[in-house]
Amino acid sequence: MRRHELTDAQWQRIEPLLPGNGRPGGQWADHRRVVNGVLFRARSGMPWPDLxxxxxPWQTVYERHRRWSADGTWKTILQELQIEADAGDPDGTHARQVSRQEWAVNIDSTSCRAHQHAAGAPRKPAADYPQKGAGPVMRPMDEALGRSRGGLTSKVHLLSDDRARPLTWQTSPGQRGDSPMFAPVLQGLRIRRRGPGRPRSRPDRVRGDKAYSSRDNRAYLRRLGSKATIAQPDDQRTHRKRRGRLGGRPPVxxxxxxxxxxxxxRCVNKxxxxxxxxxxxxKRDYIFNGTLTVTAITIWLRDTVQEPSETA
Incomplete structure (x- = not known):
């Protein structure tokens, strides 16, 4: 095993979740080598031909990453890791203990500067792209690229748990604000359960900074039955006090x-x-989301999989 590659314990966790597992021969050969190649490129940022x-062959690594980004294979693996942790499997007992007390999530966004290699994707009609769900999400033809103060950027709006692990996210052009993406990001939170039962989609508490302080966002959390721990900016506080009784009570x-x-x-730092x-x-937003997903899988594997030396 080389640096930035999967350990034996981590590989055993995701191997049964990969397509074509157990079939002799065929097109799906050397899964582990390909996955390690995808991780090496994600960690180093090098061009695909330089692997x-x-x-x-770099074409094999790229094509499999592109295909698994498009058909949801990476996303399925991430969901399975989240399900195991939520169900309290041997490597997720801590998550089960936390969920008995209070399920809290944290929301924020981060900007990712786009390299010149990310620009230049041909524009296609919006009908040629799959819709990314309800809510005010960016137009699919934008490829989640936009101009901001930092130049050509993409923005990742994410939810994390208290162990600094990414739960769900949405990508948008870099100039898009944080507050309009509050509801769409929370709508994407669905942790499925083992066996019967609805997915967990309503956290007990949502924490956010001043960018998410708005009446609409707080009202949305009240409809969900979630507590809001969101800082209030000075201008909103001053405006409420200026209105006197009409301003209402300050938010808790x-x-x-x-x-x-x-x-x-800390999740963003990871x-x-x-x-x-x-x-x-x-170039493509769905491939960039696949890169985000495969790196999120690595974060979850490092947190939940115990190596043999740790258990000895």
Whole structure:
């Protein structure tokens, strides 16, 4: 095993989830070598043709990554890891203990500067792209690229748990605000269960910074039955006081709970250790989301899989 590659324990966890597992011969050969090649490229950010020869033909690595990004294979693997942790499997007992007390999530966004290689994707009609769900999400033809103060950027709006692991996210052009993406990101939170039962989609508490402080967002959380731990900016506080009784009561704010919002900042730090996340090199939004997903899988594997030396 080389640096940035999957350990034996991590590979055993995801191997049964890969397509074509157990079939002799055929097109799906050397899955582990290909997956390690995808991870090496995500960690180093190098162009696909520059992949080391030990990972095989770079066309094979790229094409499998592209295909699994399109058909949802990476996303399925991530969901299975989240289900195991939520169900309290041997490597997710801590997650089960936390869920008995309070299920809290943290929301934030981060900008990813787009490399010049990410630009130039041909524009196609919106009908040629799959819709990404309800809510005010960017137009599919934009490829989640836009102009902001930092130049051509993409923005990742994410939810993390208290262990700094990404739960779900949405990509948008870099100039898009955070508050309009609050509801769409929460709508994408669906942790399926083992056996019968609805997916977990309503956290007990949502923590966010001042960018998410709005009446609409707080009303949305009340409809969900979730507690809001969102800082209020000075201008909103001043406006409420100026209106007197008509301004209503100030929103409840728990400073102790707000300190735990740093989990989403630590999640971003983990994510951006991968150079292909810190800088976007992928032209297509769905491939960039596949890169985000495969790196999120690595974060979850490092957190949940115990190596033999750790259990000895």
């Amino acid at each position: 080391p020869d030990r990972y095989g 704010f728990d400073k102790t709970q707000y300190r735990r919002r740093n989990a989403v900042e 994510w951006k250790q991968f150079r292909a996340v810190a800088t976007r090199y992928d």
